Amino acid sequence: MKRAFKWTVALCACIALAIVAGFVGTQGDYTVARLVTDDPTLPSETVAGVELHMKVADGPAGAQTIIVLHGGPGGDFRSLQALEALSDQYRLVFYDQRGAGLSERVPAEMLTLDGYLDELAAVIDLVSPTEAPVLIGHSWGAMLATAYLGQNPDKVQTAILIEPGYFDRDGHAAWKAESHRYLSGLNYWREAIITGFSAQHVDGPDDAAPHDFLIGHMIGVFANHSDNPYHCGDGYTAPSWRFGGLASDTWDRSNKAKLEQRTADAAVFAGPVLLMAGACNDWIGAPLQKSHLNLFSAAELSIIPDAGHDVIWDNPNTSLTVIREFLTAGTLD
Numbered sequence: 001m002k003r004a005f006k007w008t009v010a011l012c013a014c015i016a017l018a019i020v021a022g023f024v025g026t027q028g029d030y031t032v033a034r035l036v037t038d039d040p041t042l043p044s045e046t047v048a049g050v051e052l053h054m055k056v057a058d059g060p061a062g063a064q065t066i067i068v069l070h071g072g073p074g075g076d077f078r079s080l081q082a083l084e085a086l087s088d089q090y091r092l093v094f095y096d097q098r099g100a101g102l103s104e105r106v107p108a109e110m111l112t113l114d115g116y117l118d119e120l121a122a123v124i125d126l127v128s129p130t131e132a133p134v135l136i137g138h139s140w141g142a143m144l145a146t147a148y149l150g151q152n153p154d155k156v157q158t159a160i161l162i163e164p165g166y167f168d169r170d171g172h173a174a175w176k177a178e179s180h181r182y183l184s185g186l187n188y189w190r191e192a193i194i195t196g197f198s199a200q201h202v203d204g205p206d207d208a209a210p211h212d213f214l215i216g217h218m219i220g221v222f223a224n225h226s227d228n229p230y231h232c233g234d235g236y237t238a239p240s241w242r243f244g245g246l247a248s249d250t251w252d253r254s255n256k257a258k259l260e261q262r263t264a265d266a267a268v269f270a271g272p273v274l275l276m277a278g279a280c281n282d283w284i285g286a287p288l289q290k291s292h293l294n295l296f297s298a299a300e301l302s303i304i305p306d307a308g309h310d311v312i313w314d315n316p317n318t319s320l321t322v323i324r325e326f327l328t329a330g331t332l333d
Contacts, residue, residue: 026197032209033242037104044103045095048122050110053102054095056127057087064157065091065128069120069141073111073251074215074244076101080138082316086323090134093127100244105208111250113147113258120148124155131157134327138162139309140251143259146295150265159269160323162276162311165284167295168260178283182225191221208246216243223309230309232280238310266295273299274326278307278314285309302326 036044036053045054053076066086070077077094078101084092096103098119099111124133135156137145142164149156166172182188199214222228223236230236273296277285286303293299302322307314 026194027201028198030198030202030213032202032205032213033102034205035102035104035242038205039102042102045126047095047126048119050098050106050119051104052095052098052119052123054093054123056094057084057092059087059089059091063087063089063091064131065093065133067093067120067123067127067133067135068095069135069137069144070094070096070101071139071141072100072244072247073097073116073140074100074219074248075140076241076243078240079238079310079313080136082312082320083136083323085316085320089324090327091127093123093133095123096241097244097247099247102241103244105206105244105246108246108250111247112254113144113262116144117148117151117262120144121152121155134158134160136160136162136323137164138312139165143167143263146266147259147262149269150262150267153266153269156269156271158271158273158327160274160276160326161292163278163281163284163289163309164275164292166256167263167292169256172256172259175284179222182222182228188221188225192218208244211245212243215245215248216240219243219248229281229283229285232278232306232308232314236308236310238313263295267297270297272326272329274323275299275301276311276319276322277301277303278309278311279303279305280308280314300326 036042036051042053043055044051068077068080068083070080076096080094086092097116098104099106132155135145135148139162142161145159145161146164146167149159166175195214195217199210202210202213220236223230275289275292277289279286286301289301293301304311304315304318304322312319
């Protein structure tokens with residue numbers, strides 16, 4: 001008994017020393033961007049009671065409105081700003097969703113699919129109250145756009161969906177299973193431990209900053225995994241301002257039944273839909289997006305060369321050409 005007690009004490013002492021060493025060894029200044037609630041210089045609008053980071057690129061007088069929906073949940077529109085080039089013909093509206101990017105942080109009960117859909121409806125009422133807009137969604141943003149089509153098929157003119165990850169519970173299960181390949185290994189856990197300690201030194205600018213720092217960094221490690229086809233083999237370079245950790249965690253734990261129901265209803269949407277995929281991404285790229293064509297009454301797929309999951313960031317020139325041609329055509333062949 002005495003020997004076992006001594007070993008237990010020694011083990012506890014080693015663990016305590018390791019924790020102290022980890023905390024001390026990661027001391028430093030870790031900068032986290034300020035939110036619109038703290039930085040009045042950031043462009044913002046209050047939408048459905050939440051202050052959102054919002055940027056509007058006005059096009060010609062009377063131009064049609066395009067609303068851009070970023071990925072995540074938890075991401076931001078920074079890597080999608082090449083779409084602003086479309087403002088020579090259209091009015092572009094970018095916004096960071098609630099609890100994400102530089103927008104106001106909100107409690108978990110507001111980070112539901114219905115919450116995001118209500119927010120999108122309120123954004124549309126604000127920026128395009130008399131004319132149905134175009135929606136451009138990337139990844140999770142494409143899933144959100146599709147759910148909105150199912151809920152409000154008459155309030156959108158057309159949709160451009162860039163590599164939506166899944167639309168139902170089976171698709172989510174398959175995505176989860178594959179994602180574990182890039183959420184494991186010595187390098188991943190080493191980064192997780194170091195980042196966990198580093199996050200303890202994040203001092204503001206708000207209470208959510210340490211968690212945002214931790215989850216945002218680990219999302220980057222996942223996307224940058226050498227085997228992850230989110231990039232074309234040269235590493236994941238798409239930038240962001242700040243990740244919303246609680247938004248990501250809440251969606252991960254949520255039941256996907258409502259997403260499945262809403263996206264199944266998108267079949268009633270009569271407008272044209274363009275699906276886009278990066279040629280480098282054989283996970284949720286062209287193979288998956290081909291299967292998504294059947295969800296819509298009028299859809300086509302464009303595969304963008306030299307692009308991974310972040311299609312717009314990886315190959316903006318080709319992406320913009322494809323989008324312009326699709327919007328100009330107005331209807332599908």
